[in-house]
Structures are given as C-alpha cells and as structure tokens.
Amino acid sequence: MLVEIQPREPSPVALSVPVRRTPVRRSAGRLAPYLYLFPALAGLVLWVYRPLAETFDYSFYNWDLLPTSPRLAVGWSNYKQLSHLPALWQAVGTTGVYIAGLIVFGVGLPLLIGVVAQNVSPRSRSAYRALIFLPVLVSPVVAATLWEFLLAPSGGLVDTVLGWFGLAQTNWLQQPDTAKYAIVAISGWKLLGVSVLVLTAGLAAISPEYSEAAAIDGASRAQVFRRITLPLLSPTLMFMFITAVLFSSQIVFPLINVLTQGGPQGASTDVYYFLYQYGFTSFNVGLASAAAVCFFIAFGVLALICAWLLDRFSFYDN
Amino acid sequence: MTLVLLQPDTAAGPAGPPVALGIRRPPGRGVIPGEPSFQRRSRLAAVTGHLVLILLAAFTVLPLAWLYLTSFRPPDDLFSDGLISTSFSLSNYSSALRSIPVGVLLEHTVIVALAVSAGQLITSLLAAYAFSRFRFRGRGVLFGIFIGSWLVPFQVTMLPNFVLLSRLGLLNSLAGIIIPQLSSAFAVLLLRQHLNGFPRELLDAARVEGQNSWSTLWTVVVPNLGPALAALGILLFVSSWNEYFWPLLVYRNISYSVIQLGIQGFLNAVTINYGALMAASGLATLPIFAIYAVLQRRMVGAFVRSGLR
Numbered sequence: 001m002l003v004e005i006q007p008r009e010p011s012p013v014a015l016s017v018p019v020r021r022t023p024v025r026r027s028a029g030r031l032a033p034y035l036y037l038f039p040a041l042a043g044l045v046l047w048v049y050r051p052l053a054e055t056f057d058y059s060f061y062n063w064d065l066l067p068t069s070p071r072l073a074v075g076w077s078n079y080k081q082l083s084h085l086p087a088l089w090q091a092v093g094t095t096g097v098y099i100a101g102l103i104v105f106g107v108g109l110p111l112l113i114g115v116v117a118q119n120v121s122p123r124s125r126s127a128y129r130a131l132i133f134l135p136v137l138v139s140p141v142v143a144a145t146l147w148e149f150l151l152a153p154s155g156g157l158v159d160t161v162l163g164w165f166g167l168a169q170t171n172w173l174q175q176p177d178t179a180k181y182a183i184v185a186i187s188g189w190k191l192l193g194v195s196v197l198v199l200t201a202g203l204a205a206i207s208p209e210y211s212e213a214a215a216i217d218g219a220s221r222a223q224v225f226r227r228i229t230l231p232l233l234s235p236t237l238m239f240m241f242i243t244a245v246l247f248s249s250q251i252v253f254p255l256i257n258v259l260t261q262g263g264p265q266g267a268s269t270d271v272y273y274f275l276y277q278y279g280f281t282s283f284n285v286g287l288a289s290a291a292a293v294c295f296f297i298a299f300g301v302l303a304l305i306c307a308w309l310l311d312r313f314s315f316y317d318n
Numbered sequence: 319m320t321l322v323l324l325q326p327d328t329a330a331g332p333a334g335p336p337v338a339l340g341i342r343r344p345p346g347r348g349v350i351p352g353e354p355s356f357q358r359r360s361r362l363a364a365v366t367g368h369l370v371l372i373l374l375a376a377f378t379v380l381p382l383a384w385l386y387l388t389s390f391r392p393p394d395d396l397f398s399d400g401l402i403s404t405s406f407s408l409s410n411y412s413s414a415l416r417s418i419p420v421g422v423l424l425e426h427t428v429i430v431a432l433a434v435s436a437g438q439l440i441t442s443l444l445a446a447y448a449f450s451r452f453r454f455r456g457r458g459v460l461f462g463i464f465i466g467s468w469l470v471p472f473q474v475t476m477l478p479n480f481v482l483l484s485r486l487g488l489l490n491s492l493a494g495i496i497i498p499q500l501s502s503a504f505a506v507l508l509l510r511q512h513l514n515g516f517p518r519e520l521l522d523a524a525r526v527e528g529q530n531s532w533s534t535l536w537t538v539v540v541p542n543l544g545p546a547l548a549a550l551g552i553l554l555f556v557s558s559w560n561e562y563f564w565p566l567l568v569y570r571n572i573s574y575s576v577i578q579l580g581i582q583g584f585l586n587a588v589t590i591n592y593g594a595l596m597a598a599s600g601l602a603t604l605p606i607f608a609i610y611a612v613l614q615r616r617m618v619g620a621f622v623r624s625g626l627r
Contacts, residue, residue: 032531036448037460040441043501048467051478058477065477067484109374116370119363124371130614131375134382137606139560141578142599145585146385149592155397157384192378197618250471254562258582272473279477280567292474303469 052296058289065283078290087266088291091274097180098187098270099248105188106244107237110195114203115225129200133193140190140254147186148173148259176267179260183268186259187251195240202236203229238313242306246299271295389597396593410593411601417584417594420601423577427559427602430495430576434561435554437500439547445501446509447535450516464503472563480567494568495576499558505550512546513539549616556606577602 059079062072082088113132117125135143150157153171163169172182210232211224219227249272256262262269262277269277272295279288388396392407414420448454449461479498488494516539524534540547562578569575572583581602584595610617 030454033448033452033454033457036444036452036531040445040501040503040506041460041463043441043498044463044467044503047479047498047501048470048475049463051475051482052470054478054481055474065481113371113374116363116367119360119367120371121364124368128371128375130618132378133618134607134610135378137556137560137610138382138603139562139578141560141562141581142385142603145581145595145599146381148585148590149388149596150381150384152397152592189378189381192374246469249473253473257563257566258585272471275473276476280480285477288477292477296470296474299471300469 055289055292055296058285059293061286063285065279065285074286078286079294082287082290082294087269088271088274090266091269091271094180094268095249095270098184098252099245101181101184102187102191102244102248102251103241105184105191106195107240109188109192110199110240111237113196114199115229117200118203125200129193129196132196135190136193138190141258143186143190144255144258147182147189151182173259174264176264179264179268183252183255183259186255187248191251198240199233199236202233206232234313235310238310242303242310245306246303249299385596385603386600388593389600391593393591393593410597413591414594414597414601417591418573418580418598420577420580420598422574423580424601426492426574427576427578430492430561430565431555431558433492433496434499434558435551437496438502438505438554439551441501442505442509442550443535443540443547445506446513447531447539449506449510450513451521451531464506467503468507476567483568488568490569490571495561495565498564499561502554505554508550509543509546512543516542545616552609552613552617556609559606 060073060075062074062078063069117128120128138146151159151172153159153169153174158172159169170178172178206229210228214224214228249270252270253272253276256268256270256273257276260268262273271291275288275291275295278284278291389410390406390408391410392405393409393413395405445464449457483489483494483498486494488497520538520542521534524538529537560578561576562582565576565579566572566582569579572579577598581595581598584590584598
C-alpha cells in the first residue's frame with residue numbers, strides 16, 4: 001500500500017487560477033525526491049557498490065596492498081590459482097557445516113520451542129522468551145571470549161559439568177574435529193533468541209479459529225499441527241531457513257576471528273575467513289578479490305534459488 | 319551483526335504493529351470448558367513445555383550469569399571446582415582498568431555508536447520519505463539498489479574500502495569507523511514500511527495548509543513516527559555498539575579504539591587473565607543490558623518486525 005500525495009497533473013481548475021508556480025520552484029519540486037535520497041544513496045554507492053566494482057577489478061591484478069608497490073595485470077590467473085587450492089575446497093566444506101548447523105539453531109530448535117511454548121501460559125512464555133533473547137544483545141567479541149573461558153581445557157565450566165557425567169576432557173577449540181562445532185554452538189547460542197522471536201510472531205499471526213474448529217471436529221493435536229499450523233507457518237519457516245543459509249557466514253565470521261583464527265589446520269576456516277586471510281594476512285589482494293568475486297556470485301545464485309523456494313513452497317492464508 | 323528485513327506480510331501477519339500484541343493472545347488450543355481428559359493432557363503438556371523451556375533458558379542465561387559471577391571472584395579462585403565462590407572481590411575490575419584504558423575505550427564507543435545510529439537514522443528517514451511520498455523516474459531501480467546492497471557481504475567490499483580509507487587518511491581514527499557506516503539499507507526499508515502505513519489524512523491536511531514536503535516531514539511525519547524512530551534508533555545503537563570487525567580493520571593500535579577491540583586485546587596476551595577479561599566484558603555489555611531492562615518490550619517489538627540478528 002502506497003501513500004500517494006503528489007498530484008500527477010495540474011487539474012483544469014488549477015489552470016484557471018491566477019496563482020502560478022515559478023519555473024524554479026517546479027524544478028525544485030521535481031528534484032525533491034532525489035535530494036531526499038541523496039545522502040543514503042551516496043553512502044551506498046561509495047561504500048558498497050564502488051568497492052564491489054573494484055573487487056572485480058582487483059581480481060585481475062597482482063598486488064600486495066602497499067600503496068607504493070606496483071599492480072600487475074595478470075588476466076585470469078588468480079582464478080586459475082584459486083581453483084587449484086585445496087584450502088579453498090576445505091573452506092567450502094566448512095561453510096556447509098556452518099550453514100547446516102545454523103539451520104538447526106535458526107529453524108529446527110525454534111520450531112520445537114515455539115510448539116512446546118504453546119502449552120505454557122502467555123505470561124511465562126514471554127518471560128522465557130525474554131531470557132532466551134539475552135545473548136542476542138551480547139557482542140560477538142564478548143560471546144567469543146566468554147565461551148573461550150567456558151570451554152577452557154582444564155577447569156572450564158563445560159568440562160567441569162561434563163566431568164560430573166564421567167565424560168573425558170576435550171580441548172574444544174584446539175582440535176580440528178571439534179573447533180567448527182564449537183563455533184556452530186556459540187553462534188546458535190547467540191542466534192536462538194531472534195529465531196524464537198520471529199517464530200512466535202509467526203505463530204501468533206495464525207488465527208486460532210482454524211485449530212479451534214478442527215478440535216471441535218475431533219482432530220488430534222498432532223493432526224492440527226501437521227495439517228493447519230505447519231502449512232500456515234511455512235512462510236515464516238522459509239524466511240528463517242533463507243536467513244540461516246545466506247547469513248550464516250556473516251554470523252560466524254567474528255567468532256572465527258576471535259576464537260580460532262581459522263585453525264587448527266584451517267579446520268574452522270569458512271569461505272569468507274579464507275578470503276580475509278588472503279587479503280589481510282598474506283596481502284595477496286588479487287587472489288582474495290578473485291575469491292570474493294566467486295563467493296559473491298555463488299551466494300547470489302543461492303539467494304535467487306532461495307527466493308524461488310520462498311515463492312514456490314510457501315502457503316499463504318488469504 | 320547482520321541485518322535482515324522481515325517482510326511483515328510474508329512472515330509476521332498482515333501489519334507491523336499488531337504482531338507484538340498478537341504474541342499475548344492466548345494460544346489457540348481449542349480448550350473446551352469442562353472436558354477433563356483434554357485438561358489433564360494439557361497439564362502434562364504444560365509441564366513438558368516448562369521443562370524444555372527451562373533447559374533452553376539455562377543454556378542461554380547461565381553463561382551470562384557465569385560471566386558476572388566470575389568477574390567478582392578472587393583472581394586465584396577462577397578455576398576452582400566449587401561453582402559458587404564464597405568470597406567476593408573487585409580485584410578483577412581493578413586489573414581490567416589497569417590493563418586497558420576502559421574509560422577512553424567506552425567514551426570512543428559511545429561517540430561511534432551515537433554518531434552511527436543518528437547518522438543512519440537521518441539518512442534513512444530522508445530516503446524512506448522520498449520512496450513513500452514521491453513517485454519519480456527511476457524509483458523502482460533506486461529501490462532495487464537499496465535492496466541489492468543488502469546482499470553484498472561486508473567481506474567482499476572490505477579490501478577496496480580499506481584502501482580508500484587509507485588514501486583519505488582516515489585509518490586509526492574514529493571518523494574512519496563512522497563515515498563508511500552512515501547509510502543503512504535495512505533502516506531505509508524498515509522506515510519505508512512505517513511511512514507507507516502513515517495516515518494519509520495528516521499529510522493531506524499539511525498540503526492543504528500549503529506546507530512543502532520538507533516542513534511536512536519535520537512537523538507532521540517525525541512527531542507522529544516517534545515510537546518507530548526510537549525503536550529503530552535503539553536497534554542501530556546496539557548493533558553499532560557491538561560492531562567489531564570494521565573497527566578492527568580501521569585501527570592498528572587497538573588499545574585506543576573501541577571497547578570491543580580492547581576486550582579482544584586480552585586474548586593476545588601470553589597467559590590470558592580471564593578474571594580481568596570477564597570484568598571488561600561485563601562492563602562492555604552492561605549498558606546494552608541496562609537499555610534492554612528499561613525498554614524490553616519496545617526493543618523486542620522492533621526486533622520482531624526487523625528480524626535483526
């Protein structure tokens with residue numbers, strides 16, 4: 001719904017009225033929307049679209065980020081070199097693990113919470129929700145340092161608690177097979193509150209009349225959930241699924257940088273951390289930019305697929 | 319923090335504001351009064367519900383409680399087996415204050431968060447006003463530019479942005495943190511939705527009185543959009559307060575930058591002083607928790623409508 005205020009054409013009545021707009025005023029009126037847009041648009045062009053174009057440009061050069069050193073045009077060789085790096089494919093696999101893990105924390109667990117929360121009184125439900133929301137407010141750095149302390153190999157809270165159940169001590173962040181799962185769990189801890197909030201909002205938007213009618217007709221709770229709640233919730237679930245897929249790399253990025261720096265042995269490096277390391281640790285600007293271009297296109301295609309999925313598999317209550 | 323715009327009509331019901339209210343609606347369970355079997359079953363379900371939710375709330379809250387409990391422990395007692403320490407000490411706080419210039423860092427963080435959130439609020443308000451009030455050539459394309467920017471990840475643009483900042487001589491300065499963040503596509507989209515639902519009669523009345531669009535914006539739109547602007551402003555403030563990665567690229571000397579970098583500095587030490595680290599982390603998070611305690615309902619409502627994470 002759009003609020004339309006500007007009159008399109010001067011009405012015939014207006015023409016007969018002696019008051020006339022001066023040409024200057026009229027051109028200012030036509031320029032007005034562009035003037036209002038200018039500050040925000042300038043920011044986007046300067047800090048998003050210009051660097052995006054420059055990243056494409058950099059990917060065809062060899063350069064070490066020093067202003068004084070020369071840039072060498074090398075054609076497609078950065079891309080060729082990139083495709084032969086085993087570390088790249090390891091990073092792609094790790095990215096897959098992160099995405100899958102965040103689907104669990106960003107869609108699966110909130111759905112479970114949303115369903116069991118329906119059996120609890122609204123007052124205690126909002127109290128739980130307020131508590132589950134708290135980690136959302138914590139900065140990535142604080143979350144990372146806190147969990148580093150909790151996961152500390154000797155005497156950390158996690159190992160102490162696991163010790164009560166006779167489980168062996170683990171150096172969670174320093175072992176290749178556990179580091180990435182620790183990062184998934186920490187991101188999930190931070191993410192859960194928002195996902196629960198979005199899901200409860202989706203549930204609340206479903207009119208209770210449907211399930212009441214079904215219950216009167218003798219439908220069981222499982223049937224009501226399967227046949228009524230789930231289809232009506234599908235747009236919300238699809239939305240949460242898409243954000244988990246597209247933004248997982250953004251969410252884990254600071255945690256990787258603070259906790260593991262991509263290690264041990266590159267086990268927790270995802271695609272964007274990979275490109276960060278090439279850009280700011282090895283100062284190989286060309287290769288980092290080629291990687292950036294590839295990941296940008298890959299995630300763009302993924303976004304298109306997701307948009308198609310959202311359209312195709314959502315059931316709307318009209 | 320990543321910003322995600324949740325379209326109200328796809329995920330949260332037909333309109334924005336009723337969502338937050340809708341949560342308080344009693345669950346649609348079809349409880350029929352005087353039907354004992356159904357009630358017994360729902361009591362069992364309520365107990366299970368409480369158990370699951372208590373476990374999850376413990377998973378989310380205990381680590382934060384542990385942060386503050388640890389910060390008040392004596393430094394030599396951090397890793398002792400007893401979960402609750404009997405002695406109370408402030409020495410972690412004094413050693414945190416000695417290790418990093420907490421005061422300076424917090425002051426810088428306040429400046430950055432205020433400047434960024436105010437800047438984003440103003441540029442977004444103007445842009446959203448243009449989109450919802452005017453119909454003009456290129457409107458669709460320009461709107462697409464705003465939506466599209468939101469699909470460009472930070473990591474793809476960071477190298478060229480770093481190069482530009484160094485050419486402008488803005489590295490190692492607060493301006494270098496603030497300036498690249500002054501426009502927010504997310505805030506534009508969110509405010510546009512609010513403005514599209516703005517009562518048309520008020521705008522018409524202003525036009526009949528002969529007000530131009532600029533004075534209408536400040537005398538009619540802004541005063542009536544107060545709660546929405548406040549909620550968005552808080553969100554932008556919190557996310558800017560917590561921002562870590564861009565300051566990390568801008569500052570080489572992290573001990574005089576913003577608080578998030580100061581905290582990270584503790585981890586670079588040979589032996590990590592966890593007590594001081596927890597004290598500093600607690601201090602850095604306290605302002606945000608304080609805002610949340612006061613404005614919990616409004617913030618949650620804003621998060622629901624935005625899907626901010």
